[in-house]
Amino acid sequence: MKNKKIYISFIVFIAIFSSIAFLMGYRIPQWDKHRDWVFIPENKDPFFEIEKTDIKADIVLHIPNHKGYILLLKNGDFITVTAITEKGKTIKRFPKTKDFYIDSLNQRFIFSEEIYKSDDHLKKQLIGYRFTDYQQQESLELKDFIIEETQTEFFKRKGYSIKDFPNDDEKKDLDSLYLKEKTKEANFYKTLYPVTKVSIAYEALDTEFYTNKNGQLYTVEKTKVETNNIHDVWNSLYPLFPNYNKKMSAQTLIKNINTYVKTDEPTIESNFIHGHYLHVSFRQHNIEYFRIPFGTKNFNFKYREKTLVYPEQLNIPKNDIDTLACMIDKTLYRIYPKTNKIKKVD
Incomplete structure (x- = not known):
């Protein structure tokens, strides 16, 4: 009899605790709807190659020239700037700079270099590159x-x-x-x-x-x-x-060209406790499902809210054998059909 009372009390406690948890927002985790789809940047897709590069960037600038060049800027003790094609092929890695400028009037960007003139004096040297020619540099002077x-x-x-x-x-x-x-x-x-x-x-x-x-x-x-x-x-x-x-704002050179499409309702992967002042509630980590069109094909992928950020597309694939360049967690990736592995970028 004593054990039965303990068992009943335990059941009642579980029921009350569960009711309170659900009232606080708890939701039952669900099965993954597409277990064969990949989480970018996992390179496990059977049809597409997901290639990670060594290029990091905090900001992406789309340069207004007919070639569709893109600049990737990474911050640190210095600013590191890399120029790529719209499909992610590296054109030029510029010297590290303290300051980076855009001259929209003359279609060029300008880098600064600090040159020691004496033990206690630094001079800022300015180097310019035209949007249309990253290989030719010009020395600039302030008047x-x-x-x-x-x-x-x-x-x-x-x-x-x-x-x-x-x-x-x-x-x-x-x-x-x-x-x-x-x-x-x-x-x-x-x-x-x-x-x-x-x-x-x-x-x-x-x-x-x-x-x-x-x-x-x-x-x-x-x-x-x-x-x-x-x-x-x-x-x-x-x-x-x-x-x-x-x-002036650099926003004019920042584009949102994401073409991925939500393909299914998200599933609940797990719950976590969220506290705001004295209010405590449960919230969910979800898995979301998307596809990116590659001509007549689709690249399907999953997105896990708690660990990843949405991939930022840098271009739109035009056909079945094209290459997609995108930023994932501030790293440049290239995605292309495995049948196109030899000719993955132009």
């Missing part, structure tokens, strides 16, 4: 342009009477007059466009220098004006210089 006076000092020199605190309409009038008087400088500044400094955080930092259609580089670094408020110098540029301090 400082100098703002010799602020807008306030300019008006004082011209003998204009200016209020200490002009209202908005008065400021507009002053800007218009300043622009008219500084036509020569304004015409020069209108030829300058920002060069984008790319950060690994998928954004552009503040513009450090500018370029014109001739490819010359200019920077706003020096002034002969002695002032306690450096903003007076910068503010004097805005009416003259339409692209001054303009924010």
Whole structure:
């Protein structure tokens, strides 16, 4: 009798515990619907080769040229940049750089190298590569342009009477007059466009220098004006210089071209406890199922939420023997039919 009571109490405890667990979101794990499909990057697919490369990247940039070149940027003590074709074939591994820039106006990217001029002085050397020719490099130099006076000092020199605190309409009038008087400088500044400094955080930092259609580089670094408020110098540029301090974004070179299709409902692989402040609940690790079209064929794969990230496609396979380049966990992979192993990339 005693054992029977213990058995019944145990059953009741299990029932109560299970009810509470299900109320907290627990779900029963399920059988894998496609046990013969692979988890990328496992190279166990019977029809497709999954080739892992040694190229790592934190950011992928699609270069706007007719060849469809792609730049892969990896951050660290230095930025490592590798140029590849859209099918993942390496074109060039560039020298490691501290800073990486994109000059959209002249269709080139710019790398910086620090050169020791003396024990206590470093000089930044800039090297440019055209989008269309990664093998030819050009040495670039910055040409400082100098703002010799602020807008306030300019008006004082011209003998204009200016209020200490002009209202908005008065400021507009002053800007218009300043622009008219500084036509020569304004015409020069209108030829300058920002060069984008790319950060690994998928954004552009503040513009450090500018370029014109001739490819010359200019920077706003020096002034002969002695002032306690450096903003007076910068503010004097805005009416003259339409692209001054303009924010540019590397997002224009980032594309989402994923063509994989969800083929089935996900299955629950396991549960885990999720805590948010005092609220505790169960959540699930799922397995999801996808396919990527290769002409008339499909590459089928599984995705495990808790260990992988979605593969980032770099191109779209055009036929049954094409090659897919994609990033998986910040590593470049090439996927192609095994019948195409000898001619896997163009």
